[in-house]
Amino acid sequence: MRKAGSRARAEAEGPHRAMEGGEVTGDRLKADTSDMSFEELLRLQGQGRPKAHKQLVAGNSTRTRSPQQPVCVADKHRPLEMSAKVRVPFLRQVVPISKKVARDPRFDDLSGDYNPEVFDKTYQFLNDIRAKEKQLVKKQLKKHRSGEEHDKLQQLLQRMEQQEMAQQERKQQQELRLALKQERRAQAQQGHRPYFLKKSEQRQLALAEKFKELRRSKKLESFLSRKRRRNAGKDRRHLPLSKE
CATH class of the missing domain: 1.20.58 (Methane Monooxygenase Hydroxylase; Chain G, domain 1)
Structure with missing residues (x-):
């Protein structure tokens, strides 16, 4: 019974220890290779440790990656963009103008009947x-x-x-x-x-x-x-x- 309990405890603690060990080794790898030159890094890659080299390059790229900028939505009231391939007309409507409708109160039903x-x-x-x-x-x-x-x-x-x-x-x-x-x-x-x-x-x-x-x-x-x-x-x- 004691052996079975110790085995279960070891199996439960095994992944956590492995993860902690991986993090420690990764931190050590970064600390060891931070002062290395480019030639030494190439030599490290040629010695059969490409995985460590990839982790190092990936860590450096994550540091220099800029945060994702929000996408700007185009404003519907923005000025009209004219293509340079088409000749721009001399007279063009820049701002839409509502047409004024003249109303004669003598012949309009809204004014009522004349008495x-x-x-x-x-x-x-x-x-x-x-x-x-x-x-x-x-x-x-x-x-x-x-x-x-x-x-x-x-x-x-x-x-x-x-x-x-x-x-x-x-x-x-x-x-x-x-x-x-x-x-x-x-x-x-x-x-x-x-x-x-x-x-x-x-x-x-x-x-x-x-x-x-x-x-x-x-x-x-x-x-x-x-x-x-x-x-x-x-x-x-x-x-x-x-x-x-």
Whole structure:
């Protein structure tokens, strides 16, 4: 029993001792050959000890080996590298530029539908501003009786009056459409079939309302005279040229 235990202990300690012995012999070999010249190392290799020579060379190479450097990943925003074999164009796009898309709010669905009644109510404060500007232009026109400044102020006042007349005309048309809508609604409540006017009939009604307004303001004759002159000029364009 004692012999079997000693054998097992010897077998267990055997590899460790062998490894320690190998390390010791390797260290001794390095210490012995550290001061040797190159000729002595060659002679050592020729004497039949190539294994020791390989261990020595491997030990020296591990010392001088540099640590492995990390691999650099190419940046996607780096400048574009052009090949020297291909001629570089004179005009090239260095940085990608996003194309700007123009958006017209008049024809875009994002701006919503145009409702003239809501628009006039929302921007009703502009009428007061226009009235103040008109009074200011009239005061400036009284100061400048003649000259280039007088002509500019006169044209500005005339344009403001035309815009005001156009706005009043649009307002009258809106009131007329609202009256027709209320009339159709009343007919539908009474059980009658509603009648929708054509665009030509709506224009005739608007023209009749305009004539009534001009007659009340005593401007009908001047309006008709301007209308006749305009129509005469149009007819004169279609006449054949006289041959001399």
